[in-house]
Amino acid sequence: MTQGKNYITGLYLAGEKTTLARTAALAEAACYGVNKDYVLQYVDNIKKVTAEKLVKVAEKYFIPGAYYKAQVKGE
Numbered sequence: 317m318t319q320g321k322n323y324i325t326g327l328y329l330a331g332e333k334t335t336l337a338r339t340a341a342l343a344e345a346a347c348y349g350v351n352k353d354y355v356l357q358y359v360d361n362i363k364k365v366t367a368e369k370l371v372k373v374a375e376k377y378f379i380p381g382a383y384y385k386a387q388v389k390g391e
Contacts, residue, residue: 317367325359 332338338355345355378384 321362325362
């Protein structure tokens, strides 16, 4: 779990190094009607994810016995 969170936050932070990149992320959020706090607090929110919370969300949205495949990777 820690390795996955570190990977996701690392990719995010690497992509947000410049003022231009940060501004673009905020502009994109505004275009899609997403609150700017989502962008500004993204890393903090990823750090708050726990195994228990992940299981709770999975139980809510995934059908037991169904096959799901997911992959987290960089560009």
